[in-house]
Amino acid sequence: MSVLVDDDTRVVVQGITGGEGEFHAGQMIEYGTNVVAGAVPGKGGQEVHGVPVYDTVDQAVREEDADASVIFVPPAFAGDAIFEALDTELDLAVAITEGVPTQDMAKVNKRLTETDTRLLGPNCPGLITPGEAKLGILPGNIFAEGNVGLVSRSGTLTYQVVDNLTNRGIGQSTAIGIGGDPIIGTDFVDALSLFEDDPETEAIVMCGEIGGEDEEEAAAFIADNVETPVAGFIAGRTAPPGKRMGHAGAIVSGSGTGTAESKIDALNDAGVPVGDTPEEVADHVEDLL
Amino acid sequence: MSVLVDDDTRVVVQGITGGEGEFHAGQMIEYGTNVVAGAVPGKGGQEVHGVPVYDTVDQAVREEDADASVIFVPPAFAGDAIFEALDTELDLAVAITEGVPTQDMAKVNKRLTETDTRLLGPNCPGLITPGEAKLGILPGNIFAEGNVGLVSRSGTLTYQVVDNLTNRGIGQSTAIGIGGDPIIGTDFVDALSLFEDDPETEAIVMCGEIGGEDEEEAAAFIADNVETPVAGFIAGRTAPPGKRMGHAGAIVSGSGTGTAESKIDALNDAGVPVGDTPEEVADHVEDLL
């Protein structure tokens, strides 16, 4: 009743000795995540929250059988940390770091074509399978176990939509924040396909925003490949064309695609109802279940 | 009754306006090879031996349906020329150029893992299917049509062995010079596997030399995968350890593998008779047929 992570997932935290890394490693453990190691060059042999730290990810994987990594490494070193994770036998690497240079990510993107390790992020909140494991910075207490899969480009918007669902008693199978950067690992199509293949996910919520064409591509994928019902939300309906709204993803090119209208139309055409407000999204999900 | 090339092969010659390119394009055409285009930046629109020249390989492939390329480009630009060939829809690129920097070839080697185009060479004489097509600089008149596949690391040694075969009336299905550089495209194993799959090739001659472990790997491959009888020759039996003999391939590391002895033993263990002289190789081939 989940995708990608569950309570068997063995997690290594890259950057566990830094402020954020230490804090969120603690939060993850508290939530019940099976954090088995940290990895920080030069800090091997230490312990954080009772978890052994290794100098390299490879050592952590070898010694502790880790199969997933969460990356809290400052932007200047995050590209290298992602490569380090991708070049091990991990199944999943989750990059939380915000502000990774785009050219670093273009190189990472190239490596992704050569490895079996899946990347989520960067600049994403991570993912959570409620009641089992969270990898990232999502506030665990707003989630509830259930059968709705959620995928979103925006972190805090995810929380908002989840809050609306949970408040109505609608739990989540897994919630995945894919991040809003121009170049990311797992995208909407990947996440939708995972949920489609998960027998326990009975409905999907997809939260997009203006900029790029990922939502349009996702809509086309849904029309052809997804039988699980999907409800949508698109942020940025009122953003003026040409203005940059926060992260780089949110640029309206004005050339027909990338606008909120184009995305909403594409989703509607694929049979996906799109809510005007987070509350309306929750209404749609209730209808679909 | 051949591998890789025949009289249908449509050849583009990269560097056709240079001295060697022009000379050997003429020789290839004279032999009967279907040379359909040349490619030289800035020379598009010209003709050489009645063959149209294009500015890029891509244009030559698009306009003339070329499916193989032969590269006569000076060493400083050869790496780029090989990349240009590999990034089209060609089936085969043959790099004749001697003296390509090894680091350029390491990058090419990386690209080879990402493309379907096969590379032969560099620093190789090319290949020939007698009576049909030759791509490269091999002297066509010493070859004869027949059923012996030949693969060799050394150009002129190939000619020597072929001469011994042809003089006895033993013709060749295809002869492939893989080149002696440290990093090459098609290797012994690739060529052996092509001959093994060719129903018309009834025996194989494999000419190796000291240095590297390619012959040892080929011997292991023969033992497991090749039913066609193979005869062998290894040059460099008398080379003193540690001395560099001509091209970079010919370094005896002295560490057990790479020596003539190690290669001959490996071949013998795989059931491959190895001649002491080119004449003896021809004797073995006569026995095998």
Add this chain to the structure above:
Amino acid sequence: MKLHEYQAKQVFADAGIPTPPSQLAEDVDGVLSAAGEIGYPVAIKAQVQVGGRGKAGGIELVSDDEEAREAADSILGMDLKGIHVDRVLVEGAVDFVNELYVGVTMDRGEGKPVAMVSTKGGVDIEAVAEETPDAIVREHVDPAFGMHPYQARKAVYDAGVDREVARDVASVLTTLYELWDDRDGADAEINPLMVTDDDEVIAADAVMNVDEDALFRQPEIAEMQEEAASGDELEQKADEYDFDYVRLEGDVGIIGNGAGLVMTTLDLVDHYGGEPANFLDVGGGAKAERITNALDMVFSDDNVESVVFNIFGGITRGDEVARGINEALEAFDEIPKPVVVRLAGTNWEEGMEILNEDLVTVEGTLESAVQRAVEYAEEGQA
């Protein structure tokens, strides 16, 4: 971060791309002395970052001192699409027979760099891309290898550039790619790349946008940033505070964390009949001081009649946010405009305990908070 034309030209010229002789000038005398050194005819070009400078009167071609004085007088000090012109570039005019376009950018959809060449330079290249997409040749680059020389040639020959200048254009494109790669470019463009009648190529304009996330390793570019700062005062302030901020036309000030959530808040203001005054994302993990700065930003906009503060904590903690709001508002004798606060997520209970509810209106949901702020704004306008 976008460089000014004169900065980008300098960067391009330093990398070996041919550019016309030019000098920056801040007054009429400077223009005349620059023109004297360069030699007439020269172009006088307003150094402001707005599109369509030429059509708006920001570029003039002059052939003697009198014309130069007149043009300098009219351009220096003019208001170009809202931006005050205080510097011009005086540049030798190029006699051209052809205008090309070359550019490098990141193709977000493919996740890789793309080099572009067109023989339809000198005009609005976005319009060309829209109307005759085939007129722009695109060559994707594998970022691990960088651009191979053959790729530059392929793009240039496929675009139909004359064989006489093809090698030089390919060389400019290669240099442009390397520059883009070395300097963490977002976009690097030359439009037009002029071709003269003796087959020289020369960059008559220069565009260079640098990835802001990479400025930490581009100290020279970062230094140019101050000079390149935007003309809008509020946006300058946002740069100082390091906020993602966009000023809009409405009267409901909006502060939130996370671009998606802030955009959603804007959308809801619109949905409930209000008009957003701005987009302001405090980012993740904001501490009290950052919250104080955000309120300062929004209050600096005279159009604002009410403020909605919408924080859903993940990495951001409700107690820090509450502390920041208290500090900002307690500094005033009178709260300038009503502030509606909605806190959720990490440490929201602690935040609610800390928050001085005498100074703000608290709402429990996003929808109710936005509705309340819209009402306040309507009251303010009334």
Add this chain to the structure above:
Amino acid sequence: MKLHEYQAKQVFADAGIPTPPSQLAEDVDGVLSAAGEIGYPVAIKAQVQVGGRGKAGGIELVSDDEEAREAADSILGMDLKGIHVDRVLVEGAVDFVNELYVGVTMDRGEGKPVAMVSTKGGVDIEAVAEETPDAIVREHVDPAFGMHPYQARKAVYDAGVDREVARDVASVLTTLYELWDDRDGADAEINPLMVTDDDEVIAADAVMNVDEDALFRQPEIAEMQEEAASGDELEQKADEYDFDYVRLEGDVGIIGNGAGLVMTTLDLVDHYGGEPANFLDVGGGAKAERITNALDMVFSDDNVESVVFNIFGGITRGDEVARGINEALEAFDEIPKPVVVRLAGTNWEEGMEILNEDLVTVEGTLESAVQRAVEYAEEGQA
């Protein structure tokens, strides 16, 4: 092409790798003045390119002028494994607690670069590789991306380098890789990389081999080549003529085209009871002059009693070869040693027509040509 230690150290130091202070000296006074500036103790190291310099007495550690004078006297001018020592490097001695090995080379089998680290530095690293291969950690590098920083760390930590110096060692390895990559290295090694008791790392030796095929784009290295030239006169001559040449112990001189064919000719000389005097490959497409030079090379070796010329033309043309042989031999009043010629392949008939058969013995097959040359050599020795 292998740099001298002092050249490689300069290249490494310029790239930021810590090296001890050092000066090159050509005589005893130079050694004393260098030692005076650097401060005792110093090492005096013969600058010749042979393995096992130390064991052969080519390196001495001295702690005052008297010892320095004595060592300089003995090393300068000595014959080290056949090479005359005419320069020494005077280098500050390093007080170390550990000796590491770091290196970068091309792994031919994998077709990619490999970075190596071992804590068993300071000794014969080939022996370590043979006996305890696990003591050397190998990290393969994708040449398109270059070495990622994490790879250097991984190699260093996996090798068991102390955590106190791991970061510095990783940094040296990263620099070494970049150097190897930028300079078209074949091998780049530091053995030993010394660790001092205050946790400094310092390169006490430096090996840099550069790909000869890439010298066209490494002008600085190519300039060092002259200085680095081999001590053997004949091999220097081969460098000048740009031949692949190896001098051997026997008396049958061998000239051919293509390494494989030349090696086969050597093997046949051995097979028929002779001893090869050399390996000489004229390469592909040799013209007449090159053939003349090749004969000059082989005749310069006093051991040679006969010469076998074996050319199988592909890119090389028989007529050019014949012309070159005629020119070379017609210049002599008397042919120094008998020359056996075997021509085959491209234009061999034309070659046979041109060849002056009064000056050489012609044979139709490789086997008969070699047998004849072996006979001549035996007669010469008799």
